Every structure is written in structure tokens, then in C-alpha cells.
Amino acid sequence: MNNFEFQCGTKMIFGKGTEQRVGEELKSFGASRVLFVYGGSSIKKSGLYDRVVKSLTDAGLYFEELAGVVPNPRVSLVRRGISICREKGIDFLLAVGGGSVIDTCKAMSFGVYYKEDVWDLISGKVRPGTQRLPVATILTLPAAGSEESDSCVISDETISVKTGFGSPLMRPVFSIMNPELTYTLPPYQTACGCMDMMSHAMERYFSHTENVEMTDRVTEGILATVIHNLPIALEKPDDYAARAEIMLCGTWAQNDMTGCGREQDWFNHGLEHQISGFYDIAHGAGLAISTPAWMEMLCEKEQCVPKLAQYAVRVWNVPENPEDAAETAKEGVKKLRSLLRAAGLPQSLGEVGIGTERFEEIADNMTDGGSHTCGAFYPFGKKDILELLNRME
């Protein structure tokens, strides 16, 4: 186990009806002028919008609204939000939505105090300071884990770049998590969200750091719980228990509790950010295409086999083949593929209309033209990335 620091002070307010407390909670954290940020019309259709407005009004809070956050959220809207905050003297940001809405607020929260263009912070040109607006969330899409995480991902649509930044001071101060709010999610989004949280768990799990037994077991627990509950939620979208387990898993997969004391990988996220920078596909769909292919390739790399076999046995209950760990490992990947297929997630780039035309560019971007490798569990050079992309085709 490596030395580490961990701190996550986000207050989780979890359960039925909890969104009605948002106004009082904001006030108890000192808010007086709130910017209420959301995506499109779905929160209006579901009645959530009205409940939030009522709670803010009942609490006597002044608020402005900013709608229009889209998946792979755009820096243009972040800039607009920053202007509103400055003009209206906003002192608290309220994100109502999924990772895209929350990440938009996180970027704004630091951007308000940065005098130049916020892209400098997002792109890593300038490190964030300590000044920021507090962010609270009402989560409607369990996936990104942004409701407790210390980072955000934003796209500049004009240059096809999707990238992110973080700070220990970026975690939301509180997050309201009502699983009932996820009953109306389309099945595809439910499945994409589960793929995203499984990936967050796996990016940490697949590591060569030794003696990380406790965090391994928590991660295996997260994976097994998502695997068990995703089919239930797809079959019966208003199954409270399944929706609640999935929502809790999404947070714990990404608040970095499971990353304590270990080297992390993040290759699949890096690759997916490249792909969804060029093509506007759902993040979870991109991960569903790359992850099993990545695993299959690593089942052929001796140093990666033991952990992949442990994953197969503990997460998927694959019987251990004592003669051939790689076979055990491959059985785990097969089970993952069949879960994803049954959940309606794509398994190849072709299925989402992506051809080979950008493979070279993607591999170059990830390795600076072949000058370095990417990922820690297995370091991918340019050639490896091209091989993987061809397997994903």
C-alpha cells in the first residue's frame, strides 16, 4: 500500500423526497444568492424543477437560472455561467442533473475567481487557486460520480477537445441523492451510467500496487452490486432498491475511497475522452466498447493476468482454473460482455457509426505522436493503441 491522503467532506443526503430540503440545506450552508443550473426539459416534465423552485422560494433565497447543459458539457456555457455569477453576485451554485451539469458548475465555481479565460484552468495551463464558489447538487443521473468527486471534465466544441481539471477544494459541499428521481431515465442512459461507474471502479482496481486488500474488496463489492442491480433496474425502472444501490455505487466508485494507496490506470477514460472529443457518443457507450477489448488484449499480457483472474473469480464468480489463469480471466471478460450486450450497450465502434479514419490521430494524441505511453496497469504505446482500436472496430 502506498502512502496516501484522502478527504471527502461532501454531505450526502440520501433517500426518498430529499430534494424538498434543498432550500433549507442551502440556507444552512450560508447561501443567499443561488444560480440554479440544469440541462433541458426533463426536470420540468418530471416536476423536479417545480419542487426545487418551491424549496428555494420557501427558504427565501434569491436565485437565477441557467439551463442548456448538454452531455459532454461545453466551455461556452461555463463562460456564460461565469458572467451571470459576476453580474448577479451569486454566492452558491446549485447543479440539478448528472455529471455534465455538476461539472459545468465545478468549472464555473473556480472560473468566477479567475480573471482570464476559464479554459486556462480546464486545459491545465493555469492551476486553480483556492477561491471558489460552493457547489451543491441534486443528482438525477448516477454515472460520473461528480456529486462527490474532486474533478470535472469539459469540452471545447470548437477544437474537439475534451479535458478536465481538479482540486481538493472542488468537491460539492452537499449532494442530495433521491433514487426515485432516476425512475424516468431512459434504459440506455441507465446502462451507460452503470458502465461509467464500473469503469471508475476498474480504473483503480487494475493496478500492480501490492497489498491493497481492503480497497480491492470494496471495489469488488461496488462492481458486484452494479452487476446485480443493473438488469433489475432495466427490467423494472421504478425498483427503488435497485436504483438506490446503483446511485450509492456511482458515488463510492468515484469519490476515490477505492483509489487510496494505489497506482491508478485511467487508460480507458483517456481513450474515451479522445473518441468522444471527435464523435458525440455517450461516455458510457465509449467505455462499453473499449473496456472489454482492453481486457481481452491484457489477458494476453502475463503481468496483467493475475489481477484479471482475481476480478473474474471475485466479481463474476468464475470458477478458478488453477492450470490456466488467463482462461479464468477470459471467462470474466465474457461475462462482462454478455452483461453489457443484454443492457443494450454497443460492443464495437462500428455499431455507433465510427470508422477507422481517426485511429492514427487518436493514437498520436494519446502518446504525443508516439513519444510516451498511456496507462499504468499496462503502458500503451502508439502501436498498442492502434492494435486496441482495431480490436474495437
Add this chain to the structure above:
Amino acid sequence: MNNFEFQCGTKMIFGKGTEQRVGEELKSFGASRVLFVYGGSSIKKSGLYDRVVKSLTDAGLYFEELAGVVPNPRVSLVRRGISICREKGIDFLLAVGGGSVIDTCKAMSFGVYYKEDVWDLISGKVRPGTQRLPVATILTLPAAGSEESDSCVISDETISVKTGFGSPLMRPVFSIMNPELTYTLPPYQTACGCMDMMSHAMERYFSHTENVEMTDRVTEGILATVIHNLPIALEKPDDYAARAEIMLCGTWAQNDMTGCGREQDWFNHGLEHQISGFYDIAHGAGLAISTPAWMEMLCEKEQCVPKLAQYAVRVWNVPENPEDAAETAKEGVKKLRSLLRAAGLPQSLGEVGIGTERFEEIADNMTDGGSHTCGAFYPFGKKDILELLNRME
């Protein structure tokens, strides 16, 4: 899953050599006048005392010392600490030790701002307010989990009462956790500590709340990890990996992450507090005597069998007996007993010199003379408690 709130903002600073950062960390949290609280001579023998003093001095901090905290820490020392804080204008409490030292600081931290006697807060006569001194810790004994928990337990030696209080504002602001500092723990203390953390996990795990899959799995992970690493740490006290896993488990078992969304039990802790109020035995030893006996008794209660069988299968890898869940459950208890015995922990009250003379009084205290029950997983009336005490004899 029940509605819940969870917030734990303690900064965990984990790993080799981390105690050397204590002065700088305190300063970064705004400390200027520190009360350094510890137990006896063990931190002087080990050199930890000198390293702490050097770090505080290097950081330019003023500090006072208060030594003499004993196991089952006493309110008399809490009162002395409060006087020192007031006289010397202390603004930060630093606990260097295990749960007893940390709990002493926690009680002091609220007591400083309470004008009457601190026992009013400890005994629950008066609810704690919001004013308190910040507490930081350097943990030397993984057991109580007080390094992140929101409660403390203090004894009034003059009236043989051991009780506690809590507040969401009681969690330490940071805890330094260096597993190397636990190499010199006597084997008995290592074992008692592991029993205590297993009990914290089990007090939450054994619950009738349905649909708590994720938290069940984390708890099973904590238990399995302690079970695996305790014998290693006893065999080889300077095994860093085993010491690190145990230390991390102790914190996660008690920061209430695994208690999210469920009814909790706490019968064994209640019973042990009674016993160690009368007899000065180690908390972990008391739990090692009561817990297996409690489980054996509950293996005979139909409503408790399914969860006890799940525990046996998932934590102890007991093969499931599909014909007889109670048999499966009993196998789990046998395995626990053999772990505890091998670790040198007592398995009966007789072994620690406790007779039957106070049984009636203990059962009366726990049930207000038989007027209510105790515990949630199985509600123990006075008669049940007497039966259990007889089984523990």
C-alpha cells in the same frame, strides 16, 4: 435501504513517516496554541514523542502537554484538560494515541465551551452545542475508529459508569495514520483492537433492514480483511502490509460509511460498556467474550438465521448448507471462535476473573429493570440478557 445522511470530512494522512508532518498540518488548519494529549510512557520509549515535539517546534507552534490517559478514559482527566485549555488559551487539541486519548480530546473539545460540568454532556443530560475546539490525531492503536468517528466514550470511575456522546461536529479535522507506529503494540492489544473493529462492522451488519447490498459488501470486505491480516500481524509484528490493512479497516469500520441506510444493533457494545464499567477489562476482550455467545444464541432465533448464514458464507467461506441455514450460521461462529482463541483473546467471563455476582445488576441496567429491550437485530429483554450472560460464563 432507509433514508440517511452521511458526512465525514476528516482528512486521512496515511503512510510511512507521516507523523513528521503534524506541525505543518496543524498550522495549515490554523492552529497556534496546541494541547498535546497522550497516555503513558510508550510514545516516549518508541521515539514518537520526540518526533511530535520536534515537528510542533519546527512549525513554531506553542504547546502544552497532558499525559496520563488510561484505557476506559476517565472524566477526571477530561476535566483537567478543560482547565488547561481555558488557562492557556488552547486553540487546537492533538491526540496522540488510541481511542482513549482521542475520546478524551473529543470530550474536552466540547467541554471547554460548556460552562457547567462536562459530565452533563457525556451522560446525555445536556446536548452538545456547535462550539468546540478542533481535534487532530496521530493514531497509534487501530481499534476504536475514533480517528474519524463522531462520538466518544468516557468513564466516571467514581460511579462505575461508562457512557458516551456524539455530534456531527465531533469528527477530527485530520488524522495521521502511520502503520509503522503499531509495530510495537503488544499482541494482546493488537488482537483486542481487531476484535473491536470487527464488532463495529458487525453492530451495523446484523440488521433486518432490507436492500443494503452495497454496505453489506463493504462490511464483509472489512471483516474478511481483518480476519486475514490479524494472524499475520501477530506472527510478524512489523509486517507493514498487514498493519496497514488493519489500520484502514479500523477507520472504515467505524466512520459509519457501512451504517448508511440501515438500522444498527449495538447490543454487544452496550453490554460490554456495562461489564467494563464494573470490571476494568479491555474493551476488545469484553467483545470477544460476548460476540460469539450472542451469535450462538441468535442461531436459535429464526429471524436472525438468514443474515448469520450470509455472514458465514461470505466472510468465512463456509459452504452453504441449503437444507439447514442455522448449521451454516453456526459454522461461521465456530470459525470466529477459533480465530479469537488463536489470537489469545478470552472466550468466557471466567477467564478474565468475572463471576456471576453482577449479572442481575447488568441486566437491570441495560433494560431499566426489565422495562425495555436492548438491541435491534434481536431485542434482548432482561431474561435474554441473563441467559446470554450465563452462556458467557
